[in-house]
Amino acid sequence: MPALITSRLSDATALPKIDRDLRFLMDAFAEVLREIGEDAVAERLPWPQRDDALVTVDFDGVNDWPDDPADPLAERCVEARSVAFQLLHQAEENALAQSRRQVETEGPLDADSGSWESVLVGLERDGFSPEEIADALGAIRVEPVLTAHPTEAKRASVLHHHRAIYRLLVDSENQMWTPGERAALRQETKAGLERLWRTGEILLEKPTVEGELGIVLYFLGEMFPQTLPWLDRRLETAWTRVGFDPALLRHPTHRPSVTFGTWVGGDRDGHPLVTPEITAWALEQLAATALSNLRERLGRMAAGLSLTTSRQAVPPALTARLTRLAEALGPTAEEPLARNRGEPWRQMINLMIEALPDPSAPPLPGHYRRPRELLNDLELIADTLSALGARRLADRDVGPVHAMVRAFGFHLATLDIRQNSAFHDRAVAQLLVAAGIDGADFPTWDEDRRLDLLNRELASPRPFMHNGTRAGPEAASVLGCLRVLARRIEQRGPDGLGALIVSMTRGLSDLLVVYLLAREAGLLSYRDGMAVCPLPVVPLFETIEDLEHSPGILDAFLAHPVARASLEARRRDDGEDRPRQQVMVGYSDSGKDGGLVASQWGLHRAQAAMVAVARRHGVRLRIFHGRGGTISRGSGPTHRFVRAQPPGAIDGEFRLTEQGETISQKYANIVTAAYNLELLTAGSLNATVRGRRGDGAEPDLAPIMDRLAAASRARYRTLLETDGFMTFYGQATPIDVIESSRIGSRPVRRTGQRTLEDLRAIPWVFAWSQSRFLVSAWFGVGTALETLRRDDPDGFERLAERKRAADWPPLHYLISNAATGWATADPNIMTRYAALVEDTAVRERLLGLILEEFERTRVALEAIYQGPLSETRPRVDRVLSLRAPALAPIHDRQVQLLAEWRRLRTEGREHSADRWLPSLLQTVNAIAAGLGATG
Structure with missing residues (x-):
């Protein structure tokens, strides 16, 4: 989703800046193309230069592309527009960043909704004291979890070039x-654009898990270690601007905790390439990166703390610790101590660097085992x-390193392990058979x-199998992974190991199977005869039905002796006042299953009910949000998303996935990355x-x-269950191209069956987005609102008034997202793709249903917004209108190429068809770049 859509900053400030930056970038790009002989491509760039005005939204496009799909000029034009869309995104991102700076300098404190200043001002206005707010800050724990779902359409080298530009x-x-x-800067920009053009965006080979982990x-x-100090400074600046005492922030317990997680190398749900060996390798790579960063940062700290014994007395505590650490390290301490004689602080840091662990070897005497040391x-x-009076040096030199260790430890990010409950069931079946x-x-x-x-078996520590016994492929895969974790805990403790997440949790037994x-x-130990697991077992509730059952499943789980004993053991180890249970909720499959309204309201209801269940058990609930990068999969403005959570759902804890292209959109540049983390942490503080x-x-x-959720879901299911759907x-979207793409290591389907149930939610949404149907982002909304308006006019008006007042965040978030999804859909482009459906009756039946609901949704939303959406939501209209004419010829080319590619495949001419696939994938990349989202 383009950043401009999600911003509340003044159009008067941001929009002219976007036009100027876009003009600068596009002029430079056009010059590069002409200078390397691509004049025909340069002439067909979108948003052409004008002598009399800046770029405006009434651009009608330069779409005189060759009619012959084999003409290489058309393919180069697609690639050029893909680059142009990325440049537009950069212009918008920079304009918003500069606009925020201007507002922070000149505007009211609460001008930027969701920022630190806005949240702090609001809390103070509502009677919360600075001391109360500072105390709550220490309870905030935000953890973005980076995943490698197949939604990133750009190569790693392309991401690097974009960041440089x-x-x-x-x-x-x-x-x-x-x-x-300035002339030199322009030449550097042109050089970056030339590198980008000559690199190309098509992935020549399917990515590996190793490559995804590299990204x-x-x-x-690299990015987050540079970003966190910015986040810290933004909090300090906002705290002071609001008028709070800076001394309240000096204590570490008055700072929020931002850590990170990842699924790359641990997410094995339907991913056969994530083997136990890959998981072990991923853990080692994460640790190696964290420790390399620490060595470098400690080295810089040592260079700065060159305090000598000739200028100050050495505190006895430092001398004593220096002696103890040197003795513990033994002979390896001699060389670090020999350096920097007479500089005891520097010598101490030298020894600390020497004491850092080696992630590829067992712990050595004297070396740190845990980050706490x-x-x-x-x-x-x-x-x-x-104690010397050098508090400034403590804050400036030691403080950032202390924060770095708190955020990244020796592991960089926690690695979650996810597997499907059905896979676990097959593994247990194989174990039972092997045990006779x-x-x-x-x-x-x-x-x-x-x-x-399960209850009988968990009462006994006796395993089914002895070492060396073989059970079956699923059992070998699961046990191999868990053994990697057990060895890691034995050597280094649980730091860096996340949760054992069970996809498609349908009942209590799906969780006990993991134990x-x-x-x-x-991996399991027995304490006082009770089984205890050192890692959290986490249910993932994904479908609408699963969400409805989630409170009962959680209740049974928290009452189970093994789960309770494990929670209590981890509570003691972590020094917490209450046990903490994590629960993951899925936005993707619930949206695919029931549509936008049923999904979002079902998630809201389920979370509220689970919060109540956890409270009854005396447990703090940590909800893990499995969001994607599109509205259909839970995306939307971050500050609105946080505010839309039910009361009690964010009790200091906030964990969410960041997937695919969302990672580069939010975190590729330091200022933008800090701002997006600020929205998460400030929002969590506000809710807590x-x-x-x-x-x-x-x-x-x-x-x-x-009632809205039920009516919307019924209408949505009618579409999915219509004959010929x-x-x-399969024919009106490029789902077959996406299945052939090289944008992710994970298979598109869970088991390879060509059914709706087996298709993953990501390609499901991706295909609808490419063809501009986006049905999962709005279909059913119109029927639900129309039915409510007809049957309960007063109820409809109450709902509309609450939306217009924006005083109930869940409603505001839902309706706004539906309106954006509807506006992104395009009935003219839908019709072009529908023409690819060979069966006339199927085409007319399904397209008619979709267009009818599209119009019904327009009428209903305009009744709520009290006017045309293009006028009542001008920023969204501006963003989409700017992109629409530039996207139109790419959609036309994709339709043309799809028809030819499919014809050749139908005729059995696979080799000839394969020649068209790179061109098709280029259109997929370009459309994704234009819309700012894939799946």
Whole structure:
């Protein structure tokens, strides 16, 4: 989703800036193309230069492309527009960043909704004291989890080139440059654009898990360590501007915790390439990157703390610790101590660097095993500096390193392990058979029979199999992974290991199965006769039906002795006041299953009910949001998303996935990355503080929302169950191209079956987006609102008034997202793609249903917004109108290529068809770039 859509900043500030930056970038790009002989492509760039005005939204496009699909000029034009869309995104991103700076300098404190200043001002206005807010800050724990779902359409090298160009755009903001220096910056920008053009965007080979981890390591190892200090400074600046005492922030317990997670190398749900060996390798790579960063950062700190014994007395505590650490390290301490004689602080840091662990080897004597040990030494250095009166050095030199260790530890990010419950069932069946127990049909057992077996087995530490016994492929895969985790915990403890997440959790037994498998792998221990798992077992509720059942499943799980004992053991190990249970909710499959309204309201209802269940059990609930990059999969403006959570759902804890292209859109540049993390942490603070006082009670609209969800879901299911639907979907969208693409290592389908149920939600949404149907983002909304308006006019008006007042965040978020999804859809482009459906009756039946609901949704939304959406939502209209004419010829070309590619495949001419695939994938990339989203 383009960043401009999600911003509340002044159009008067941001829009002219976008036009100027876009003009600069497009002029430079056109010059590059002409200078390398691509004049014909340059002439067909969108948003052409004008002598009399800046770029405006009434551009009608330069679409005189060759009619022959084989003409290479058409393919180069597609690639050029893909680059142009990325440049437009960069212009928007930079304009918003500069606009925020201007607002922070000159505007009101609460001008930027969701920012630190806006949240702090709002809390103070509502009677919360600075001390109360500062105390709550220490309870905030935000954790973005980077995943590698197949939604990133750009190569890693292309991401690097885009970031370099953006950096030059930011550098050009400096008003001190001389004309010669500005000319040099422009030449650098042109060089970056030439590199980008000559690199190309098509992935020549399907990505590997190793390659995907490399991209994630770039963000985790390079971008986020640079970003967190910016986030910290933004909090300090906002705190001071609001008028709060800066001394309240000095204590580490008054700072929010931002850490990171990842699924790359651990997410094995339907991903056969994620083997136990890959998981072990991923853990090692994450740790190696974290420790390399720490060595470099500690080295810089040592160079700065060159305090000598001739200028100050050495505190005895430092001398004592220096001696103890040197003795523990033994002979390896001699060389670090020999350096920097007479500089004890520097010598101490030299020893600390030497004591960092080696991630590829067992722990050595004297070396740190846990990050807490390094933190203790850093705190000693800070305390001894403060004792000398050098508090400034403690804050500036030691503080950032202390924060870095708190955020990244020795592991960089926690690695979650996810597997499907059906896969676990097959593994258990194989174990039972290998043990001589009648259980080959375990996956079909009813819940009572499953629980009876699981409870009996978990009471005993005796495994089914002895070492060396083979059971079957699923059992070998699961146990191999769990054994990797068990070895890691034995050597280094649980740091860096996340949760054991169970996809498609349908009952209590799906969670207890994980404990049984952990027992087989040696991951389970028995304390006082009770089984205890060192890692959290986490249900993932994905479909509408699963969400409805989630409170009951959670209730049974929290009451189970093994789950309870494991929670209590982790509570003691972590030093927490209450046990913490994580629950993951899925936006993708629930949206695919029931449509936008049923999904979002079902998620809201389920979370509220699970919060109540956790409270009854005395457990703090940590909800993990499995969001994607599109509206259909839970995306939307971050500050609105956070505010839309039910009361109590964010009790200091906020964890969410960042997937595919969303990662590069939000976190590729430091200023933007810091701002997006700010929206998460500030929003979490706001929800936590208000929740502790009981603010945010649900209004009386819940029964109306229940009716909307039911009516919308019924209409949405009617579409999916209409005769010929899968034929229409398969031919009116480029789903077959997406299945052939090289944009992710994971298979598009879970088991390879060509059914709607087996198709993953990501390609499902991706295909609808490419053909501009976007049905999962709006279909059913019109029927639901129209039915409510007809049957309950007063209820409809109450709902409309609450939306217009924006005083109930869940409603505001839902309706706004539906309106954006509807506006992004295009009936003219839908019709072009529908023409690819060979069966006339199927085409007319399904297209008619979609267009009818499209019009019904327009009428209903305009009744709520009280006018045409193009006028009542001008920013969204502006963003889409600017892109629409530039996208139109790419859609035309994709339709043309699809027809030819499919014809050749139908005729059995696969080799000839394969020659068209790169051109098709180029259109997929370009459309994704234009819309700012894939799946």
